[in-house]
Amino acid sequence: MAHDDEPVQLIDPETDPLATYVLEPDDVRTLLARVVTSPGHETRTTYAPFTGGPIAAVPLSTPDDVARAVRSARRAQHTWAALPLRRRAAVLLRLHDLVLAHQSDVLDLIQLENGKSRASAYEEVVDVAIVARHYAVRARSYLAPRRSGGILPGLTGTRVLRHPLGVVGVVAPWNFPLTLALSDVLPALVAGNAVVLRPDPQTALTALWAAEQLEAAGLPPGVLQVVVGDGPTVGAAVVEHVDQVSFTGSTATGRVVAQRAAERLIPATLELGGKNPMYVADDVDVETAAEGAVRACFASTGQLCVSIERLYVHEAVAEEFLAAFVRRTRALSLGAGLDYVADVGSLTSAAQLATVVEHVEDALTHGARVLAGGVHRTDLGPFFYEPTILDGVTEDARVHREETFGPVVSVYRVASDDEAVAAMNDSDLGLNASVWTRSTRRGAALAARVRAGTVNVNEGYAAAWTSMGAPQGGRGQSGTGHRHGPEGLWATTATQTVAVQRGVHGLAGVPGIGLRRVYELDAEQWTSMLTGALRVMKALRRP
DSSP states (O other): OOOTTSOOOOOOTTTSSOTTOOOOHHHHHHHHTTBOOOTTOOEEEEEOTTTOOEEEEEEOOOHHHHHHHHHHHHHHHHHHHHSOHHHHHHHHHHHHHHHHHTHHHHHHHHHHHHOOOHHHHHHHHHHHHHHHHHHHHHHHHHHSOEEEEOSSTTTEEEEEEEEEOSEEEEEOOSSSTTHHHHTTHHHHHHTTOEEEEEOOGGGHHHHHHHHHHHHHTTOOTTSEEEOOOOIIIIIHHHHHHOSEEEEESOHHHHHHHHHHHHHHTOOEEEEOOOOEEEEEOTTSOHHHHHHHHHHHHHGGGGOOTTOEEEEEEETTTHHHHHHHHHHHHHTOOBOOSSSSOOSBOOOSOHHHHHHHHHHHHHHHHTTOEEEEOOOBOTTTOTTOBOOEEEESOOTTSHHHHSOOOSSEEEEEEESSHHHHHHHHTOSSEESEEEEEOSOHHHHHHHHHHSOSSEEEESSSSHHHHTOTTSOBOOEETTEESOBSHHHHHHTTEEEEEEEEEOSSSEETTEETOSHHHHHTSOHHHHHHHHHHHHHHHHHTTOO
16 A cells, blocks of 8 residues: 655645645545555656646556455455345445535546546536436346246246356546546446456546545445556456456557457456547538537547547538537637636647647648647647647548547538448447437438447437446447446346246146156157147247
């Protein structure tokens, strides 16, 4: 564990513009002490994207620490799973209230570590509250034994049960530090599992705050363990020891996780990359669609797995729509500050900024032009980049197919719905998509033709994301499995079928008159009888 005498670096409230940051050094030490580490552990200093100033020296776990965390979680899991479901659900309901009551603290943390605007950070608070409430209320029905018909009606009784797998590993990224720390943790917990969570070191404080709130809500100590370190070492160690893994990250890393999970024969849920498209049909109200496109493309500074990076506009409304879209994009305010003043915040790291700059410059080299943005705003902070609209992007430009994961969108004109759908489906990735039209019937029909795990009609991403009863996942190279809905909970459970055969020892309470008589028939007799029974079952349309 972290030691009390270790130095804690914090943004200086006397000199830094983030002077309203609420956590004191002692609070940070308390959070960091939750990381499972060994004596003499290494640390990594994290830096605030807004300013480049240091936040904290985060203790790093080792692969041996991960193994120890899993062992501890496994011991705690047995007691946790033995609790009545209503008591496990009550923890989630209390977490719901705590997150809403203390949202100011976690909004500060999210902004401090990630750099997004406060309004975008608030989306994470809402998300976690909805996830907690949904699984607290629905877990009983999701986990309820399911009856199934047997081969002999009335005599064969079958039930399908779901048991917790044991210890679930959650490897979470930095872009949604609260949401992606808890979206997979909460269903795993309510199902009776223990969890080992590996947040990205850059956003460890947010994840540790979430762990603190869960214990305040009544989660017994040890059921949730937090380890911190990079993906190739600590993340890989999590996959090596747990009974199920939920990973959110790049497609390239997802393949590595999937391969190792397959070698260990453990289930894996993978949400991977996206190059998400949006279609603006010829019947839209252009101002409404333009406002929706701004949110869909630039929320969370574009560092959102389901944000829009490809925008297909029907040629009949293209000029009018683009004029409104460009105007609204140029009007967005950028800025640092733990308040709701700025519309768009900072990118999180130098690496993300480099990708954004490379994609834009490469597109311009191949003939594209900038309609809005395209400027690295060093006057605001080290990683600020203006929301950018590119027109005339050619197929040989990297931004045409590669995920940018930043505030950049490419616009293309299409002549028909069919051309739009073909273009939207022209990708190996299929995470999220959006269709805008006045006709919801038309929109739903178009959505069904798009090859993506979720498609929103007249919304960019939030409608599907916040529909907690429905699964959220990708197709193609965007991943396997789902979060949300019953599928998100079932992924952390083992399915068991229990079939009970009645009548073996006697029927109607009369010993000697039962299925034993059938078993004593010779093969020709019982196969003839079974053949007749199958024909009767079909005639009665029994499943």
